[in-house]
Amino acid sequence: MRFTSEQRFDDGVLEREFTLGEIPGILWTPASASAPAPLILIGHPGGLHRMRPRLVARARHSVADGFTAATIELPGSGDRPRSAIAEQARADLRRALEAGEPVEEEIVDRLVLPLAEKAVPEWQAALDALLSLPEVGGPVGYSGGLIAIGVRLAIVEPRIAAAVLFAGSFVPRTLFDEARQVTIPLHVLLQWDDEANDRQAALDLFDAFGTKEKTLHANMGGHTGVPQFEGDAAARFFTRHLR
Amino acid sequence: MRFTSEQRFDDGVLEREFTLGEIPGILWTPASASAPAPLILIGHPGGLHRMRPRLVARARHSVADGFTAATIELPGSGDRPRSAIAEQARADLRRALEAGEPVEEEIVDRLVLPLAEKAVPEWQAALDALLSLPEVGGPVGYSGGLIAIGVRLAIVEPRIAAAVLFAGSFVPRTLFDEARQVTIPLHVLLQWDDEANDRQAALDLFDAFGTKEKTLHANMGGHTGVPQFEGDAAARFFTRHLR
Known part of the structure; x- marks a missing residue:
């Protein structure tokens, strides 16, 4: 892990870009750190x-x-090398959406499964590197999408103790079986009126999660319109489970 | 409105029982009140x-x-005179539940609709009396069940500015039409694994609400197992909308 740049925000947050091999990433810590603080991995769609x-x-x-x-950046996104399979799946997805057709499950599988397969060990490698820093501690939370990466990490990575998941992406069929294996506390966000989202699939996935400690927060506001107060709610969830 | 008893809790809360005509009720205020504080009506199933x-x-x-x-007490509950129609509907409901049969919609209609019809003007009369007290102010929130009473109040009573609704009771068919007329902010609680609850009806009702500001919180824990942190979440919702 190699730090490549840093800047300080006026709220006392130190932001450092890094590379982990070929993977770019960003770390945010308090500028004046004392004890190691629990880490939250910020997930995203790439x-x-x-x-x-x-x-x-x-x-x-x-x-x-x-x-x-x-x-960290996802495989095939940003400046990272493109994957021919993922690019083809993305083109097929775009074509289906533009034609107003239902997205076939095999397109979602082609898009999401190889991506999650490749991304999960990268996030685990990032965890190894991040947790070796004196200012970063455990337990670790995962927050965001892609939900397939969050779910897989929740199952295979014992250092992750709680997760906030955005139920807003396409759900491959195998994810329902994986969901049953999740036993850590979950806080699931669903944008109820997100036209790009399969609401019933999101509700079915919430139902499938095996953990006894799961909460669903559904709001209005469209795909990117998660209300500001949900940031506070997620923070309280992590405070309950990581502190 | 006539106060009939009072007690002080050690957290500085003054609890006073009252009667409003024949209807018993309870009022909770700070023991050392200064300015009038917004009122929350605490709903319940009777x-x-x-x-x-x-x-x-x-x-x-x-x-x-x-x-x-x-x-306040609901019509036909506690020490209030029983209604023959409601008692018959309740017996029919119990019989269906004990036989493991689906509860027919007309039973729910007979149970809930006359009750809401009678209760809503009573809650409005209670509002008149309560808001005349110097320590009680507006805007007003409604919190709890029965959901049919909360929804009707949200439509007909302009002093109610926000509501926390428990989606845990039987939903009469007409409630879906009423739900579309609700325009105040709503915070809806659903116990996901409540066997006595029709989950799909609760989700359909949440979808039907006409307000653009609605949030659904679903949790595990069965009918009476609403997690403690939901009390805090409801309080934050009311603080956002009533203060």
């Missing part, structure tokens, strides 16, 4: 640059609440 | 005595958050 304003807002909120926060 | 421990806990939470709180 494209650090495009997503950056929203990621930075979520990360600064987390640091203000006493956590550290970090994210 | 039976003040049976429900009392839970009602008192919710009311003291509200007063600690800077509100006043009040409730």
